Amino acid sequence: KQEVTQIPAALSVPEGENLVLNCSFTDSAIYNLQWFRQDPGKGLTSLLLIQSSQREQTSGRLNASLDKSSGRSTLYIAASQPGDSATYLCAVEGNTPLVFGKGTRLSVIA
Amino acid sequence: DGGITQSPKYLFRKEGQNVTLSCEQNLNHDAMYWYRQDPGQGLRLIYYSQIVNDFQKGDIAEGYSVSREKKESFPLTVTSAQKNPTAFYLCASSIETGTYNEQFFGPGTRLTVL
Numbered sequence: 001k002q003e004v005t006q007i008p009a010a011l012s013v014p015e016g017e018n019l020v021l022n023c024s025f026t027d028s029a030i031y032n033l034q035w036f037r038q039d040p041g042k043g044l045t046s047l048l049l050i051q052s053s054q055r056e057q058t059s060g061r062l063n064a065s066l067d068k069s070s071g072r073s074t075l076y077i078a079a080s081q082p083g084d085s086a087t088y089l090c091a092v093e094g095n096t097p098l099v100f101g102k103g104t105r106l107s108v109i110a
Numbered sequence: 111d112g113g114i115t116q117s118p119k120y121l122f123r124k125e126g127q128n129v130t131l132s133c134e135q136n137l138n139h140d141a142m143y144w145y146r147q148d149p150g151q152g153l154r155l156i157y158y159s160q161i162v163n164d165f166q167k168g169d170i171a172e173g174y175s176v177s178r179e180k181k182e183s184f185p186l187t188v189t190s191a192q193k194n195p196t197a198f199y200l201c202a203s204s205i206e207t208g209t210y211n212e213q214f215f216g217p218g219t220r221l222t223v224l
Contacts, residue, residue: 004152034212043116043200044153044215089152093211097143097168100152 002027006090006101013080014109021075021104023090028071034098035064035075036089044089048075080108113137114216116201121221123188123195131186131219133201142184143202143213146170153200159184160206188221196223 003026013019023033032051036044048057048064050073056065061078077084087105091098114135123129133142141160145153155168159178173192178184184203188195201216 032211036215041198041218041220043114043217044202046212046214049212091153091213097155097158097211098153098213100145100154102150102152 002030002092002094002096002099004090004092004099004101006088006104008104009102010105010107012107012109015080015082017080017108019077019080019106021077021088021090021106023073023075023101025071025073025092025099027094028068030068030092030094033064033066033073033090033092035062035073036091038087038089038103040087047088077106080106082108082110084108114201114203114214116199116216116219118219119217121219123221123223125223126190128187128189129221131188131199131201131221133184133186133216134182135184135203135216136182137203137205137214138181139203139205139214140181141204141206141211142178143204144168144174144176144184144186145200145202147198147200147218156186156199195221197221 007022034049035047050066063076066073087103089103091100117132143158144156157176159165175187199219202213204211204213
């Protein structure tokens with residue numbers, strides 16, 4: 001059964017810092033990996049989707065990489081801003097619908 | 111505006127009552143999903159439907175029921191058999207591309223059992 005782990009569970013950084021969020025998964029037979037952002041009490045916003053044949057995707061200050069063979073993905077956030085404060089969730093799709101990690105709660109301090 | 115709507119935003123229920131959560135999408139997506147989120151936890155799949163009049167159980171389907179009579183709608187009923195229904199419920203939809211399946215989420219419904 002697929003399991004997704006996100007490290008760290010929480011992270012606090014000063015504004016302007018570059019940071020990396022980590023996601024690992026146990027079954028490398030995936031179709032895609034998706035990163036989401038969730039603000040408190042809100043739904044999820046899709047940030048990036050990486051297909052299994054891709055190595056990375058970029059959107060603005062965000063860059064997500066995928067190493068399927070080692071079961072790992074990273075989300076890189078450049079020049080962090082207080083508005084980036086949220087919970088970031090990683091999810092993988094294989095033979096079943098998305099399986100989610102528990103998320104990393106990010107606080108960016110002004 | 112295209113998107114996914116969930117209603118109500120907040121819902122209160124007495125123990126022993128069934129309650130239905132609404133999810134509607136106008137994105138013309140084929141597949142729809144229901145997830146449950148508890149504090150400090152990731153999302154867990156309750157039910158999903160890839161086509162009208164068909165749906166499959168997820169990891170935690172016990173105590174829940176769904177229907178998919180229209181492509182746009184996928185209501186979730188939380189029955190009295192669900193022992194711990196207080197949670198945040200999220201609906202999602204996706205279009206099947208054949209190669210990937212990007213999911214988009216509604217704003218959620220917070221259910222509290224009194």
